Amino acid sequence: MLDSILSQSAADLENLKKPSKNDELKLSLKSVLAQIPLSRHVLLFVIILFQVFLVLYILRSPHVSLPSRQQQLPDFHAGECEAGRIYVYELPPLFNVELKNNCTNLDPWHSKCDANLNDGLGPAAAQLARVVPENLVPAWYWTDHYWGEVLYHNRMLSYKCRTLEPEKATAFYIPFYVGLAVGNYLWGNYSGKDRDWHSEMLARWVQEQPWWKRSYGSDHMIMLGRLTWDFRRAIDAGNDWGTSLLHMPAMRNVIRLCVERNIWDPLEVAVPYPTIFHPRSDSDILEWQRFVRGQNRTKLFAYVGGGRESIKNDFRGLLLTQCLNESGSCQHVDCARKNCLDGTTAIMEAFLDSNFCLQPRGDGFTRRSVFDCMLAGSIPVFFWKRTAYLQYEWFVPAEPESYSVFIHRSDVRNGTSIRKVLERYSREEVDRMREKVIEYIPRFVYAKSNEGLKNTKDAFETAIEGVLRKFKDHMQRGRIAVVD
Structure with missing residues (x-):
């Protein structure tokens, strides 16, 4: 039963209801054979039989993906597919x-x-x-x-x-x-x-x-x-x-x-x-990079998220407390009040206005906010190495300190001030890290065109x-x- 479900489409099942045309085919075949010398009947029969078996084999092989007349692959130039197809x-x-x-x-x-x-x-x-x-x-x-x-x-x-x-x-x-x-x-x-x-x-x-x-x-x-x-x-x-x-x-x-x-x-x-940015062309990438590079950022850091009161010793709650206590330096977007999953302009506004963005772990060790943050040219602050450093090797710089800040979560729990840590970075160091983030934007966005x-x-x-x-x-x- 399972095999029939997997191999038959709705059209196949519908075709089973249609009347058979075997009688009509038999009459046509007899008419053709009647006009051919007997010595050639056997050869013609073998050719027809071979073609029938070939068609049946193709139709019964679900792994074969035959291109339709409309299906066209993009042109590619020599050397583009050296690693394979x-x-x-x-x-x-x-x-x-x-x-x-x-x-x-x-x-x-x-x-x-x-x-x-x-x-x-x-x-x-x-x-x-x-x-x-x-x-x-x-x-x-x-x-x-x-x-x-x-x-x-x-x-x-x-x-x-x-x-x-x-x-x-x-x-x-x-x-x-x-x-x-x-x-x-x-x-x-x-x-x-x-x-x-x-x-x-x-x-x-x-x-x-x-x-x-x-x-x-x-x-x-x-x-x-x-x-x-x-x-x-x-x-x-x-x-x-x-x-x-x-x-x-x-x-x-x-x-x-x-x-x-x-x-x-x-x-x-x-x-x-x-992420939510899907560039249509190379020029879209370049223009966005110029835009985030030229932003006038008025906040030292941002935190997008909320606390989780149901979790004992909730780390997000600690970040929230520090951000609210440093409201002159930190911009907070409360995901308990705004629908952060389905999209809100407040997230992009906060990241565009901040030099750094706090990135605790999400449901797992990672979260999309890491890429939303860097997309806006904001420098991520990590508390777990598994949030990015041990995950996205092909998509972020190999030297973590070149584009991000790491503060161990234990230090935060023990009272380390995030604001004071971030204020130690000079203007030149911040600009250098931001430039590295901006350089890597193309690697973590998905283009709009399927090509x-x-x-x-x-x-x-x-x-x-x-x-x-x-x-x-x-x-x-x-x-x-x-x-x-």
Whole structure:
């Protein structure tokens, strides 16, 4: 039953209801054969039989993604795809399209349908018209920070190094929207079986593909739109949080792109959360960099967030207290009063007006606010090294002190004044760190066009080229997949 669900589309099922044309085909064949000498009947029969078997083979092979007449890949120039090319699986719709379209049921509290607007970029952020340069307003959208699976899939379909021929591929992309699949089951009285349903179906499907069997998935990749911990429930952990996708044999050798990685897992690569700025061109990038560089910042630092009274010894509460006590130096945006997730102009205004921004850990060790902060040219202040330094190596400078400040959380708990620490930095040091932040902006934003930017590598291209280099390195080293 499962195999029939995965292999048959709605159109296939509809076609089963249509009358058979076998009788008509038989009459046509007899008419043709009657006009051909007997000596050639056998040869013609063999040719027809071969063609029938060829068509049946193609139709029954779900891993083959045949290009439609409308499907065209972008032109690429010699040398652009030296690290290899990527084949994108055409999954049954229940693994992506149906999940995205079922947007009213993806979140137990409110609809996610707005996130699907503008090819997954979300609603246009017209409210920013009084905050950002007027001609850049069309490049801003209220993008859902957990919508990376949709964005990466859309970009991958138009990627310059995509191939429609799997035998020519260096890597294989699995466009499974697992973050959307599990999101609705994370809260409420759901069982582990409920949370694993889509993951188990996908695991069975991908293990049947000949290209997966060839390498046991060691040349495959997938994008996880949520924190890695949402996909790491132990298989025998019953009804605990998340799905157990990453503990399934099908994923054992697959490289995972995710917004927060497990730093002890060498197959995981942390990629930036989608921000709300999606440049349309190289000139958009340059103009935004000039704009943030020229800002007159009136506050020493900003804190976007609130305290969590339900958490004992809440660290965010300590930051909030320091910010409120230093109101002349610190600007606070209270996310308990403003909808910080769905977008508010107050966040960008605060970061544009501040030299530094406080970045405690979020639901995990990371948070999108890190990239919102740096996008505005504000210098991040970290309290956990795992918030950025051990996560986003391809997207931020290698020298942490060149673009950020680190204050250990224990020092803050013991009474260290954040204001006094930040005031020790000279004007020249602040300008130098800000310039480094501004330099790296292209690496952590996602372009508006699915074809990317002309001369600038954004977060998507930086991530995919990095993964292709990893695959190439694995092949050169003769990496052998882990097999049960």
